[in-house]
Amino acid sequence: MKLTVVGGGSTYTPELVDGFARLRDALPVTELVLVDPAKDRLELVGGLARRILARQGHDGRITTTSDLDAAVDGADAVLLQLRVGGQAAREQDETWPLECGCVGQETTGAGGLAKALRTVPVVLDIAERIRRANPDAWIIDFTNPVGIVTRALLQAGHRAVGLCNVAIGLQRRFAARLGVAPGDVHLDHVGLNHLTWETGVRLGGPEGEDVLPRLLTEHGDAVAADLRLPRALLDRLGVVPSYYLRYYYAHDEVVAEQRGKPSRAAEVAAMERELLELYADPALDEKPALLARRGGAYYSEAAVDLAAALLGGAGAAPYQVVNALNRGTLPFLPDDAVIEVQAAVDRKGAGPLPVPQVDPLYAGLMASVTGYEDLALQAALHGGRNRVFRALLAHPLIGRYDRAERLTDQLIAHNREHLAWA
Incomplete structure (x- = not known):
C-alpha cells in the first residue's frame, strides 16, 4: 500500500x-x-x-x-x-x-x-x-x-x-474524564469545520446511553477551562461547543487578547x-x-x-467524524454544502449518519457560515475584488460594509503574490 x-x-x-x-x-x-x-x-x-x-x-x-x-x-x-x-x-x-x-x-x-x-x-x-x-x-x-x-x-x-482533529481530541478528553476507552465514546458531533457542537456523548455507539448531562455536571469546570468559555454558558447551552466557537461567543475578548500578545x-x-x-x-x-x-x-x-x-483496512472504525457532502443530512443547508458530522466510512466514501433536528441557535449560525463559505469558494475560484468583499461582508464575524471594505484592501495587499488575478 x-x-x-x-x-x-x-x-x-x-x-x-x-x-x-x-x-x-x-x-x-x-x-x-x-x-x-x-x-x-x-x-x-x-x-x-x-x-x-x-x-x-x-x-x-x-x-x-x-x-x-x-x-x-x-x-x-x-x-x-x-x-x-x-x-x-x-x-x-x-x-x-x-x-x-x-x-x-x-x-x-x-x-x-x-x-x-x-x-x-x-x-x-x-x-x-x-x-x-x-x-x-x-x-x-x-x-x-x-x-x-x-x-x-x-x-x-x-x-x-x-x-479535522477537533472531534478526536474531544473524544479522547471526554473518555479520560469518564474513565472509559476512547473507542467507547461516540460523539453526536454536528456543524461545519471549525464550527461544531457536541450535542451528545454516547457510550458504545450511535445508539448508546447519552452521558453528556453527567459529563457537564461532574466535569463542567474542566471542560469549560479547556474551551476557555464560562461554565455558566455550557450549563445554559447543554452542549459542548468546539473551542473555535470562542471566536464567535467571545469575539471582542479574543481580539483584546490577540492585540496584547505575540501571534x-x-x-x-x-x-x-x-x-x-x-x-x-x-x-x-x-x-x-x-x-x-x-x-x-x-x-x-x-x-x-x-x-x-x-482503503478497506482491517479493523477500521465504522463511524468517524469527517467533512463530507450534506446531501440532505441537515435540511436547512444546501445538498452540496460540506458538513462535519459522524459518518459511515468505507471504500465507497463517507455517508453522514442521520442527525436529529438541530436547535435554531446552532442551525442559524451554520446557515450563515455556509453562505459565507459558498461566496469564499467563488472568490477562490474566480477572483475579483467584489467577490472578496461579498464573502467578507457575509461572514458573521465581520458583517459591516465599512469593515469589509477595509479588510478587502488589506487582504489583497498582503496576498497579492498568491492571487493570480490581483
Missing part, C-alpha cells in the same frame, strides 16, 4: 509517521512518500521518519521527493497538509484583521478567507495531477480551511474526504525552528515531546482510521 503526504516536510509529519508505525495492523503501509518543495526541511523530517519506523520495527519504505507527479504516481491515498505561503502568510492572517477590530485567525474570519484564496487553486491543481496518476486514489484533506477546501475538491469531482504564528514558527533542530539529531528516533505543543493532537490516529476505512 502506497501513501503520499503532500506537505511532507511539515513538522507535523513525525506525528503522522508515528501513527503509521503504531497502527500498522489497521493500515499496512509499504511505501510512504513525503513530497515538499522545501528540500532542506524534507530531508530532516524524512530522516527522523525513517528512524521512527526502524525503532518500531516497521519495514515500510520512506521516500522523499520534490517531484509531485512522481510522488502521487500509483498512490492509493494522498494526504494533503500543505500551507501556501508558510508561517509568514499565517502571521499576516493573524495580524492585519486586528487593525479593523476583527479576530485574527488562519481558518475563520478575514484571515481564513485569505488562506482559502491562497490554497484552493493550489489544491485543485494537485488534485488534478493525482487524478491523472491514479483516478481511484482517495484524497484526505487536512489542509485548512478544511470545509472550503474539501468543498472545492468535491465540487470538482475528486474522491475526497476532509479531516500564534510567531509561537509556532519559533517552535518549528526548535523542532527542526531536534529532527537533525541522528540519535533521535521518536517524536519529541515538544511536538505535542505544535498542534494537531491525535492527527495520526484520525488519519490512520480514515485511510484504513477508505
Whole structure:
C-alpha cells in the first residue's frame, strides 16, 4: 500500500509517521512518500521518519521527493497538509484583521478567507495531477480551511474526504474524564469545520446511553477551562461547543487578547525552528515531546482510521467524524454544502449518519457560515475584488460594509503574490 503526504516536510509529519508505525495492523503501509518543495526541511523530517519506523520495527519504505507527479504516481491515498505561503502568510492572517477590530485567525474570519484564496487553486491543481496518476486514489484533506477546501475538491469531482482533529481530541478528553476507552465514546458531533457542537456523548455507539448531562455536571469546570468559555454558558447551552466557537461567543475578548500578545504564528514558527533542530539529531528516533505543543493532537490516529476505512483496512472504525457532502443530512443547508458530522466510512466514501433536528441557535449560525463559505469558494475560484468583499461582508464575524471594505484592501495587499488575478 502506497501513501503520499503532500506537505511532507511539515513538522507535523513525525506525528503522522508515528501513527503509521503504531497502527500498522489497521493500515499496512509499504511505501510512504513525503513530497515538499522545501528540500532542506524534507530531508530532516524524512530522516527522523525513517528512524521512527526502524525503532518500531516497521519495514515500510520512506521516500522523499520534490517531484509531485512522481510522488502521487500509483498512490492509493494522498494526504494533503500543505500551507501556501508558510508561517509568514499565517502571521499576516493573524495580524492585519486586528487593525479593523476583527479576530485574527488562519481558518475563520478575514484571515481564513485569505488562506482559502491562497490554497484552493493550489489544491485543485494537485488534485488534478493525482487524478491523472491514479483516478481511484482517495484524497484526505487536512489542509485548512478544511470545509472550503474539501468543498472545492468535491465540487470538482475528486474522491475526497476532509479531516479535522477537533472531534478526536474531544473524544479522547471526554473518555479520560469518564474513565472509559476512547473507542467507547461516540460523539453526536454536528456543524461545519471549525464550527461544531457536541450535542451528545454516547457510550458504545450511535445508539448508546447519552452521558453528556453527567459529563457537564461532574466535569463542567474542566471542560469549560479547556474551551476557555464560562461554565455558566455550557450549563445554559447543554452542549459542548468546539473551542473555535470562542471566536464567535467571545469575539471582542479574543481580539483584546490577540492585540496584547505575540501571534500564534510567531509561537509556532519559533517552535518549528526548535523542532527542526531536534529532527537533525541522528540519535533521535521518536517524536519529541515538544511536538505535542505544535498542534494537531491525535492527527495520526484520525488519519490512520480514515485511510484504513477508505482503503478497506482491517479493523477500521465504522463511524468517524469527517467533512463530507450534506446531501440532505441537515435540511436547512444546501445538498452540496460540506458538513462535519459522524459518518459511515468505507471504500465507497463517507455517508453522514442521520442527525436529529438541530436547535435554531446552532442551525442559524451554520446557515450563515455556509453562505459565507459558498461566496469564499467563488472568490477562490474566480477572483475579483467584489467577490472578496461579498464573502467578507457575509461572514458573521465581520458583517459591516465599512469593515469589509477595509479588510478587502488589506487582504489583497498582503496576498497579492498568491492571487493570480490581483
